Amino acid sequence: MDGNGRWAAARGLPRVAGHREGAKAVRELIAGAIELGVKSLTIYSFSSENWSRPKDEVSGLMLLFVEVLERELANLEKLRVRVLVAGAIDELPDETADAFRRTIERTALNDVLTLVVALNYGGREEIANAVRSIAREVKAGDLDPSAITEHTVAEHLYVPEVPDPDLVIRTSGEMRVSNFLLWQIAYAEFYVTSVLWPDFDRHELLRAILDFQSRSRRFGGR
Template sequence: MNPPDDRPVPPRHVAVIMDGNGRWAKARGLPRTAGHRKGVESVRALVENARELGIEYLTIFSFSSENWRRPEEEVTDLMHLLRFYLRSEIASLHKGGVRLRVIGDRRRLAPDIIELIDGAEAKTRDNRRLTLVVALSYGSRQEIAEAARRLAEEAKAGALDPAAIDETMVTDRLYTAGIPDPDLIVRTSGEKRISNFLLWQSAYAEFVFVDTLWPDFTKRDLEAAIEEFHRRERRFGATAGPR
């Protein structure tokens, strides 16, 4: 999709590691739950901004497999927020032409949340303006291990020759099958690590780390990250030519 004006064509796929909700709340003397709730507002704005900028795929890291180890009260609140988002935002996403896709291990989610996810994905399946990918109960190492396990099972059953296994076969068995690899990954809050997020898919992504805490992340922050992306020379392992 072309950008709405004469700005450079945006990255096709932008992924965001949303970090800093707890620090945002602590700085204001508020409970961590207040930071998470404010963070949901930032997600809503991010989706709208991505649509306006012409981004085709937007992936957000909403809840990692490691997040299950957080205090029970915090996890419970996060699940309540997830239910609220799925119930309150899907109609708006659908109206705006946004397709929702959730990736991750759903086995640990409550049955009603799984039902809400299934319904939201089915309702928005044919939308094409933006694909919103929500990484939920997601861990990239687990994702890769599961893909390897599936390949091993297929090989054991005689469905494929182990010698024929290649990168495409692995890619096709990841949660993100059918989704292009991210071009740009943004992490907020000043942390400079990727925390088990899209390890396979980010092989040639550009990374931009910003100091802004997630609840304060604005359209201008997104635009600045895209501007930085356009200043990079993406070589994909090739040697740069003469300049």
């Protein structure tokens, strides 16, 4: 979800205006994903590194999350979208964390699209958290170290029920991974577009998917 700030700056608007437009783009993306038969979608909404941004911007984002969740919940239920969170939700402001918990609970039985919100998320920390959890099981005698496999690690990630992504889309021309789903994107395809996130609509999503479908995936093989 790159480009909110640049979108706002190009129009002489405050950064929070870009984030608001970015939230509208998420609504459009969800509708487009459902139209195209996508079953799971992960959006990188706030990284664990984003706390270093100006305090007023972070505070505005936290309030915006609450506002958007309250406004969009009925639509999520209508579209049968299940919402999950990947990240350290307990470290968020109480109002924001509670809004996400309510949304997760209310949408738990929805089955058309699973929307994973990467929130206060860092890929390295996710892996470290999984390792700590596995270590506790080994220490308790519940897990034999020789039995640990890739599947064991995957089971201890934030949302193990969601399959690894096939496609990672980077908006605004960014050419880096940015600590995103480091374990899960091992064999994902990348699609980079210069389109800023607030302008990324269902037509851009279709363009990305058509590009993906034209590729021959090797999954590490030749």
